[in-house]
Amino acid sequence: MNSDDFFKKKAKLDESLGKTFEDLEKGYNETVRVRNIVDNTRGILDNLDNQFCQKTGLTKADMVFLFTAIGLQISRQYLLTKFPQRLDDQTAANNTLGHEKEKSNRLHRYYQPSLDEIITNPVPFDANIGANGALSGGGKLGHRVTAIGHDPILGLIFGTANIATSTLTTAIFKSYHISTNEKKRDYFKSKASTKLVLSHTLDKLIHQGIEGKTIIATSIMKEIIHLKSDVNTKHSLPLPGISAINPKMASKIASYGFDMSNLSTVVKQSTYSILINSMIAMIHRMFCESDKEIDIKLHEVRTRKIISYSNLIASSSNIAVVAATQNMEFLDLGGLAVTIYRLITDRKFIRDVKEEFIFGAYKNIVMGDYLI
Template structure:
């Protein structure tokens, strides 16, 4: 069993090589051909000697010199025709029906020599891309100093922008604040006035002015559903700042409420006994497929239903965003309800997350900016004639190492201080991007370099073989 792995094409190639090897060895060991070559050589030598005895030695020397001067310039009149690859493979399949491995073609010494040659190419690549000269080491020192300093200063700057802190509820408005209700009503009136004259009344009017279904909590306790009281926004997907645009809009169209468990229930707005207004969550479960199908039906029934539902969703999220409870962090209640609940109850909401995201994004941008400057300046030191790709590998190594050291420093600081706010997530993100992109780039360049070196060495051998067919020496 071979210690190497082969692709399908490589197995075909092995068979062709084995067939040619066998044919070459057969020709080399053919005694009849050996005798013919010996007789031909003897006759040529005898003829030259005879010519010398006849006084034609000078002519022989001149002819030999003439032939020597034309070496490499004379062509065969009849060139051997190379078969197509498919035909060669077909012959090889017939010649070697079993699987052929490198061990069947090369001796152990030859395999070891090939591996040694490959190791030598690896060493050449490492030498050409290694950070060993003074210039590269200087750039590495500067890049590391900048990135580490930035990651260590980050917590102090971020603190000025209240990074990682919850909001002060005293600075927020009540959910039924008059200014919020007034702005909401005026926005609805404006949407209505823009479409009423051209379109006329319809269900879209109800969608604009009625309470959104995912704001209803009455009836949840009877169904054994915990909606968290005043924190009910965390348990309903309609209040999710991201998923709400899909589920909230569908809920508004179909009068349903979808919880963070994806359970969906129909809501009722009419008391079945008195016929009066009574908003309650019913026991009727609605599958997501049915809810979205009903949504499509309502959209088809009146083209204005969807814009009205999206508008109502946007206005509701906007009105809740700056209230004392705010909006929950997007998606997190689905992934980890317990953790999301703790953050939400500690008044860390969507606006806090958006603020911190901007801080982290700014940190990542600064790291990338430093990398860009270092990369551009380092590129200016490339010598004329120096391979651009190999030099680029050295540049990326400098940036990768400096970012890794900066990430290590911020992780160590946050660990020793036991404060997650000291962790420069922007630096970590930039380092991860470098790991993903730079390692792929370096692996690509390394593969191309090895293939180019192997091809160059193979081409020398092929040129020698071709000369046997193409040139008369």
């Protein structure tokens, strides 16, 4: 080995040693840096927590959304979705479209009433004269649970068929022909076949041309109008399907307040509340100015805070009003259910985003410029 080769190897060795010492120094400095971070973890996490609170705190613009949402929810509670006043049966009937033209005058033809007869006569499943126990066992709601035409769902099938065939079908699916007596009142004339009630209805719909289809369309319209007129009466209508299982149970459940009037009101309350929440959320999210995923999530935290706070304030004020006035018509039960759901789900979402923000940022601090 000549001197030139020796010095070249020495230079490479010196360069290698220099790089090694440099790497060792960087490693030492990095170790010190990470140790300092670990020693100050509590302070760093507290600082990141404060940053999260600042980034997700409601701004002046957010407060406009908040008070708008509160105003909409409170207006909805007292103007659109309060529990309706219950009417007696006669008043409800008098308010029904076309009731003044109805009178019993059935020119009985088995399963084949005319269109004019269907229009001018009351629904056949309100008949009770001559029932001889066929409508018994209904408890407080009486024939509204034992005549299946009053079921809010099954009634759309059997009630429509009863109107189209001038019959009455009970909750145990026995059917009777309904006719008019000399005092112009509907009565149970004789037994009918439930199978024929349905088959004649289908025949009108499928095989009797425009006349048959008109009869079915008129019958279902009459059924819907009748159900609607009964919903907000003092006894209302039973919950769907229960009458066919146990009429007395359906009546008992309704006596506890679980009837169609209350159910439809609660559903309406929750639906309108969700609609307002969705509208506020959609408009507020349009104001997010960043395309970064974390920034979008932080903006959604503010959105969810607006919705949760507005629902909570509106529901709290509603409970206070009901307590002060003792007027249960104002109780926003559906809105309260939505509020509870929002508080649970929004709290979980905010907690998850907060953990992602804090620990994601902490990981970046620890990693520094090094990639693993």
